[in-house]
Amino acid sequence: MQYLIQLLISGLAIGAIYGLIAMGFAVIYKSTGLVNFAQGEMTMITAYIAWTISTTVSGNVFVVAIGAILAAVVLGLVIERLVMRPMLGEPVFATVMVTIGLAVILRSAINFIWDAYPHGLDIGMGRSVVHLGGIGVRTGQLAVIATLLLLLAAIWAFFRYSKVGVAMRAVAADDRTALLMGISATKVHALAWAASSLIAGIGGVFFALSYDLSPAMFQLGLKAFPATILGGLDAVLGSGLGGLLIGITENLAGGYLGSGMKEVAGFAMIIVVLMVRPFGIFGERDIERV
Amino acid sequence: MRTGDYKQSYGELVALIDSPPVWLWSAVLLLGLIAAPYLLNSYALSFLMIILITVTGALGLNILTGYTGLISLGHVGFLVTGAYAYAVLVSKYQMPPLVGFLGAGVVPALASLIVGAPSLRLKGLYLAITTLAFSFIINTVILEMRWLTNGARGIQVQRPEIFGISFDGDAAFTYLCLAIAALTLLATLNIRRSRVGRAFVAIRDNDTAARVMGINLHAYKLFAFVTSAFITGIAGALYGIYLSFVSVEGFPFLLSIEALAILIVGGLGSALGAVLGTILIVLLPEATRLVFSLFSAQMDATFTTGAQELKSMLYGLVIILFLRFQPRGLVGAWHDIKRAWVHWPLRY
Numbered sequence: 001m002q003y004l005i006q007l008l009i010s011g012l013a014i015g016a017i018y019g020l021i022a023m024g025f026a027v028i029y030k031s032t033g034l035v036n037f038a039q040g041e042m043t044m045i046t047a048y049i050a051w052t053i054s055t056t057v058s059g060n061v062f063v064v065a066i067g068a069i070l071a072a073v074v075l076g077l078v079i080e081r082l083v084m085r086p087m088l089g090e091p092v093f094a095t096v097m098v099t100i101g102l103a104v105i106l107r108s109a110i111n112f113i114w115d116a117y118p119h120g121l122d123i124g125m126g127r128s129v130v131h132l133g134g135i136g137v138r139t140g141q142l143a144v145i146a147t148l149l150l151l152l153a154a155i156w157a158f159f160r161y162s163k164v165g166v167a168m169r170a171v172a173a174d175d176r177t178a179l180l181m182g183i184s185a186t187k188v189h190a191l192a193w194a195a196s197s198l199i200a201g202i203g204g205v206f207f208a209l210s211y212d213l214s215p216a217m218f219q220l221g222l223k224a225f226p227a228t229i230l231g232g233l234d235a236v237l238g239s240g241l242g243g244l245l246i247g248i249t250e251n252l253a254g255g256y257l258g259s260g261m262k263e264v265a266g267f268a269m270i271i272v273v274l275m276v277r278p279f280g281i282f283g284e285r286d287i288e289r290v
Numbered sequence: 291m292r293t294g295d296y297k298q299s300y301g302e303l304v305a306l307i308d309s310p311p312v313w314l315w316s317a318v319l320l321l322g323l324i325a326a327p328y329l330l331n332s333y334a335l336s337f338l339m340i341i342l343i344t345v346t347g348a349l350g351l352n353i354l355t356g357y358t359g360l361i362s363l364g365h366v367g368f369l370v371t372g373a374y375a376y377a378v379l380v381s382k383y384q385m386p387p388l389v390g391f392l393g394a395g396v397v398p399a400l401a402s403l404i405v406g407a408p409s410l411r412l413k414g415l416y417l418a419i420t421t422l423a424f425s426f427i428i429n430t431v432i433l434e435m436r437w438l439t440n441g442a443r444g445i446q447v448q449r450p451e452i453f454g455i456s457f458d459g460d461a462a463f464t465y466l467c468l469a470i471a472a473l474t475l476l477a478t479l480n481i482r483r484s485r486v487g488r489a490f491v492a493i494r495d496n497d498t499a500a501r502v503m504g505i506n507l508h509a510y511k512l513f514a515f516v517t518s519a520f521i522t523g524i525a526g527a528l529y530g531i532y533l534s535f536v537s538v539e540g541f542p543f544l545l546s547i548e549a550l551a552i553l554i555v556g557g558l559g560s561a562l563g564a565v566l567g568t569i570l571i572v573l574l575p576e577a578t579r580l581v582f583s584l585f586s587a588q589m590d591a592t593f594t595t596g597a598q599e600l601k602s603m604l605y606g607l608v609i610i611l612f613l614r615f616q617p618r619g620l621v622g623a624w625h626d627i628k629r630a631w632v633h634w635p636l637r638y
Contacts, residue, residue: 111598229416
């Protein structure tokens with residue numbers, strides 16, 4: 001029982017990180033109709049920049065947090081402007097392939113700029129252990145679960161009530177009509193890329209806090225795929241919850257079936273889910289005209 | 291008087307070789323390739339081998355992604371299955387190499403039925419991610435089936451001997467790769483101009499419309515998967531033999547991306563494109579290294595320390611630039627040049 005609860009809690013913690021990155025996927029998909037294959041790499045860059053700030057400038061929590069947030073937003077904006085905007089109006093396949101090319105470039109750039117050794121992000125907190133009913137949990141793990149829940153609520157409210165959120169939904173639903181209504185699609189896209197980079201970046205920093213930075217971190221992006229597919233590519237909140245589900249499944253499979261299963265449990269799960277619901281659990285079915 | 295080349299019947303339109311110059315140049319190319327192993331040094335020969343093996347694999351992916359329009363991000367899964375099928379049959383159970391090659395085609399083809407079946411309901415990106423999931427699952431399956439695959443330790447593979455002919459030397463092995471690559475090229479070209487190929491292209495262009503016109507979507511999509519996996523599996527076996535060692539690490543996920551990059555750079559949905567794209571992508575790192583070493587010894591040193599990173603950055607950059615400026619790939623560029631050459635000084 002103890003073991004089960006332990007697995008569930010650490011599953012929730014890693015699942016929250018997957019959930020954050022999956023929300024990053026979904027925000028971009030919802031407003032631009034693209035899957036951003038470079039999400040894992042963008043996450044990783046933000047985490048590495050946070051680490052660089054913590055070692056060179058100051059290990060203060062607020063300095064690192066503000067630096068990482070700025071870096072993530074700037075990264076999202078720069079990528080949108082330089083790489084994605086010229087592809088506006090091109091077929092989806094071509095644009096998605098561009099993000100794959102981008103992923104390859106970013107991953108190598110990280111290995112080129114930083115070294116290939118693992119680093120721990122140390123900002124003086126997050127690694128201490130608290131005991132909840134006899135089960136040790138790291139504060140960083142609690143913080144990431146809380147952050148995910150807070151962001152889920154904030155994003156729900158953003159898409160529901162704010163003018164910009166409604167504009168983003170309008171562009172996603174029908175970009176031409178949205179344009180006629182006076183919504184600038186390019187601004188919405190830029191905002192989506194910045195927001196996505198930020199949300200996923202937060203996940204990346206939390207990952208670096210609880211685990212370690214390493215060149216293999218881009219696999220977080222691959223791990224978050226099942227989460228966003230599970231929730232539905234166009235469902236931002238669903239992706240966040242999908243992350244939690246995948247995290248738990250992965251940890252239970254790893255704990256009871258063996259470590260090999262841990263790596264693929266999420267992928268096996270999405271194959272099963274997609275056979276039943278080809279558009280994800282919370283995704284909308286799209287109707288196609290010939 | 292007629293100028294330009296006119297096609298007056300459907301037979302002429304789909305003919306493999308439509309004019310005497312094409313005959314001539316194809317023959318020259320073939321003779322050149324046959325002479326190559328004697329003319330090239332072993333360093334250049336290794337590039338030729340890699341190109342021939344990669345062409346086979348790229349043609350396999352081209353059937354699925356180029357003709358049928360089903361994006362696969364997990365083709366390395368079929369590559370590794372084929373390599374393991376060959377290694378297990380030949381190295382472990384001492385079967386003849388021909389049986390090994392057959393197994394290297396059939397086992398991935400069967401595996402592709404497992405991936406293909408759920409993907410019939412899926413479209414576009416959802417399908418791409420399912421194939422990605424497959425390639426990760428297959429790696430785990432291989433690592434877990436230790437009794438058959440030696441797990442992470444991998445399997446040693448010898449160069450084969452078929453009908454008493456030993457393909458041990460580099461030149462001989464190049465001939466084997468050449469034969470298989472040429473056969474694959476012929477096969478894919480013939481698939482493209484047959485009823486099956488037209489059905490594939492119809493599915494790519496609009497699958498609902500294709501279905502309305504009486505094309506059995508399930509059968510043809512599965513057929514595309516099976517054919518593609520069969521060819522890719524054989525390429526995998528060749529690659530395993532080339533490396534002389536089959537392990538999961540020998541087939542990284544990057545190979546899937548590389549294969550897609552080859553198709554895009556070459557021109558999606560064209561066999562010629564797959565060949566041109568392969569040549570460019572395989573020789574790109576080498577060409578860059580030469581350019582770097584021309585500039586200065588110091589830059590050459592940077593290149594050796596960060597060689598792997600710079601190489602992958604180049605891949606990424608080339609993919610992006612091609613998609614941005616030449617979406618039809620090298621084949622598109624080639625057609626433009628040909629048209630300009632014929633019609634100059636007129637625009638068209």
